[in-house]
Amino acid sequence: MKRIFLYLFILCACARVASCSDKDEFTTSPTAMLTFSVDSVKMDTVFSTVGSRTYDFWVYNRANRGLRLQSVHLRQGNQTGFRVNVDGSYLDNALGAIATDLEVRSGDSIRVFVELTAPRNQQPEPQLIEDQLIFTLEGGRQQHVTLWGHSWDALICDSIIIHRDSLISSTTPIVVMKGVRVDSAATLTLKNTTLYFHNRAGIDVYGTLMADSAVLRGDRLDRIFSYLPYDRLPGQWRGLRFFPSSYENMLIATEIRNAENGIVCDSSALLTDRQRLYMEGSTVHNSSGTGLLAVNSWVGLMRCLFSNASGDCVAFHGGAVAIDHCTLAQFAVVGTGRGAALRFTNRHGEAPCPLLQMRMANSIVTGYDDDVVMGEALEGDTATAFSYYFENSLLRTPALEDTVNCKNVIWETPKDSVQGEHHFRMVNSHDMIYDFRLDSLSNAKGMGCYDE
Secondary structure: OHHHHHHHHHHHHHHHHHHHHHHHOEOOOOOOOOEEOOOEEEEEEEEOOOOOOOEEEEEEOOOOOEEEEEEEEEOOOOOOOEEEEEOOEEOOHHHOOEEEEEEEOOOOEEEEEEEEOOOOOOOOOOEEEEEEEEEEEOOOOEEEEEEEEEEEOOEEEEEEEEOOOEEEOOOOOEEEEEEEEEOOOOEEEEEEEEEEEOOOOEEEEOOEEEEEEEEEEEOOOOEEEOOEEHHHOOOOEEEEEEOOOOOOEEEEOOEEEOEEEEEEEOOOOOOOOOOOEEEEOOEEEEEOOOOEEEEOOEEEEEOOEEEEEOOOOEEEEOEEEEEEOOEEEEOOOOOOOOOOOEEEEOEEOOEEOOEEEEEEEOOEEEEOOOOOEEEEOOOOOOOOOEEEEEEOOEEEOOOOOOOOOEEOOEEEOOOOOOOHHHHEEEEEOOOOEEEEEEOOOOOOOOOOOOOO
């Protein structure tokens, strides 16, 4: 019996030695191959000269012997702007974009990281950038993974400071790294242009901003998931701020999306002959804070869309406000609650802030929550003005028995057959795709920011 156990022990020991030997041995057989987790790395569009995010993939050796890599190199060397790190070895573009003498043992794997900083291509449209990462095995066999993305020439600005009246009108995208400042004696006009703001960058207006057919958004062109671009995520840039010295700002057919706070109007003197902000045909969408926050300001809104904010879509603390044919849609995707679609109050913090007028007509105010309209007056204070008026509008809030300040109002409830998201053509919260034009079943015809 002891001999049998001794024999079995020797067999197991030999098997282990053979196994270790297999893993430690390397083959130069021309039939030996690597296996890749992808056959190509497909990058999103990037701005020329601005680095992409890091992409990665795995390289496996499923053979019963180890494989040595004679070299890993980019077919076009340092010409395309791809940067590669293979298992800790950087393919230095200054040395021909090549790494040598790498190993992948049997049953093991290595990880490859890829980034792209593309050179300028001198073309108005995004251009395809393509290269191949070549793996040359010790036995002479070559395998490759294709790398490709699109590069878009842009004007890269660190900071933009406007000292005098200026116009920015450009078909070339403009990337702002630190921010835009409009001095108190200056007017900045944006026309038929798109500004891409880097993280934490925004526009600070001490003078006047005039925007016509402009888009203000973050500078991320890539994706967080295969189905979800960063451009659908809130909080990509700081947003727009009007300081107390700023008046007569006008935003026409302008889109502000995915900011922290879309627009903030600081408290200022309420002048009857100088409006703080007028918006027409404009959109503020998907803010991580408040869409539009105005304190003691005269604001006019015509045919505008304010949608999806982690805070309030629109909030007025005092001032004078006129809203006509607007849609306020609060369908933000948040895990800990969301703000109101519309909030109006006669205080700022704990300080009185007279709401001289909050007048809404022909508008839609709806969302996921049961009540998305919050009118808040200072408790016990009858001296501070708190004036509101709703006419010919749909409001998702408990009905008010107030026929003086509310006329022809549709009081929406969660029990209505058509309510909330069902008013609109598409509210896809998973993919964060929205179309706030009215569905044919909606009972809000003639209201909101769209004619159809």
